[in-house]
Amino acid sequence: MARARLWWLDTPRLIRKIVWVCIPLGVIAVSLGVYGDGHGWWDDRSFLTNLASSFASLLFGVPLALVVLTHLSAMQAEVAERRTAQRRISDAEKQFVAAFQGRLPTANVHETAEKFFSLATHARTVRRAIHNPTARAEPVSAVAADFLQEYRAAFVDPQAWGSHVGRRWNVLDQEARPLAEAAGLPWIRAGEVHDVTKSVEGLVDAPDPGRLLVLASRIDEGLQSGDPNVARSSRRHRGTLEADLDSAAAWCMAVSNVARFISVRFPGS
Structure with a gap:
């Protein structure tokens, strides 16, 4: 747990802000999508359905990719420095x-x-x-x-x-x-x-x-x-x-x- 916290604190501040914004929005988007499925919001709206699902995935994928790529880049830089x-x-x-x-x-x-x-x-x-x-x-x-x-x-x-x-x-x-x-x-x-x-x-x-x-x-x-x-x-x-x-x-x-x-x-x- 302490190691994960240190890993998170080592992440650049801007990326942490993006994560704090995008992840809650992603949760909201997924929740709305599930709710919409139950109430027929997306019937006969295939393009809108794809757009909404892609946007929800984007809200999760982008911050996670930024975090992972940032630390991978840092690890590569550290190895090169060594x-x-x-x-x-x-x-x-x-x-x-x-x-x-x-x-x-x-x-x-x-x-x-x-x-x-x-x-x-x-x-x-x-x-x-x-x-x-x-x-x-x-x-x-x-x-x-x-x-x-x-x-x-x-x-x-x-x-x-x-x-x-x-x-x-x-x-x-x-x-x-x-x-x-x-x-x-x-x-x-x-x-x-x-x-x-x-x-x-x-x-x-x-x-x-x-x-x-x-x-x-x-x-x-x-x-x-x-x-x-x-x-x-x-x-x-x-x-x-x-x-x-x-x-x-x-x-x-x-x-x-x-x-x-x-x-x-x-x-x-």
């Missing part, structure tokens, strides 16, 4: 995935998620290992060598690539999301959107692998030198290298997080 929204959302999703994965050396987002998570873990391990390099017999550059090789192979220009991915994510969040909400389509949870946005923002900030290698070499030079000035410079370089390794780990985790989101949200990617 299809258009789905197509535009799908295009925005594909562009986001292509922008993210297109320049990475990995084959797909599943491999990206695992690869960069491993790199983030490796960066933290190296960072802990070089925190007190004087206690190590091995040079800092040697400790960081494996990580730097893997990091260099996976590295992409964070400013250009991260900014491009960010723009494609903004299209999803600011253009595709309202379309999904208006069409009643499922969308990403607000908390998940917040987390992905933070990860996408983190894609633009990563230290260059060459810089990390230079810092490691300068730390080794300071440890091997007896010059106090060189030693002080070495300690500053060590602090910078530790901060850069933290940044590298954060960047790798941001890449891994976005890749995991894509693999779950867009499983066909």
Whole structure:
């Protein structure tokens, strides 16, 4: 009953007025027709009989047809709107995935998620290992060598690539999301959107692998030198290298997080 009432309230006001006028008139016309049949009003008046019956049918048929056609048209428009929204959302999703994965050396987002998570873990391990390099017999550059090789192979220009991915994510969040909400389509949870946005923002900030290698070499030079000035410079370089390794780990985790989101949200990617 409530659904029928809502259906009626969704009908345009003009059509509702036509229904309120035509249906009572139709009832009156039918009643007069039945009464006339009983009293012989229509005897030998075949044209008038057809005209009256057609008019009575018109009073019922027109408003009912208007109501039904109006809602059928609305349903068709809603279906067309949903299809258009789905197509535009799908295009925005594909562009986001292509922008993210297109320049990475990995084959797909599943491999990206695992690869960069491993790199983030490796960066933290190296960072802990070089925190007190004087206690190590091995040079800092040697400790960081494996990580730097893997990091260099996976590295992409964070400013250009991260900014491009960010723009494609903004299209999803600011253009595709309202379309999904208006069409009643499922969308990403607000908390998940917040987390992905933070990860996408983190894609633009990563230290260059060459810089990390230079810092490691300068730390080794300071440890091997007896010059106090060189030693002080070495300690500053060590602090910078530790901060850069933290940044590298954060960047790798941001890449891994976005890749995991894509693999779950867009499983066909």
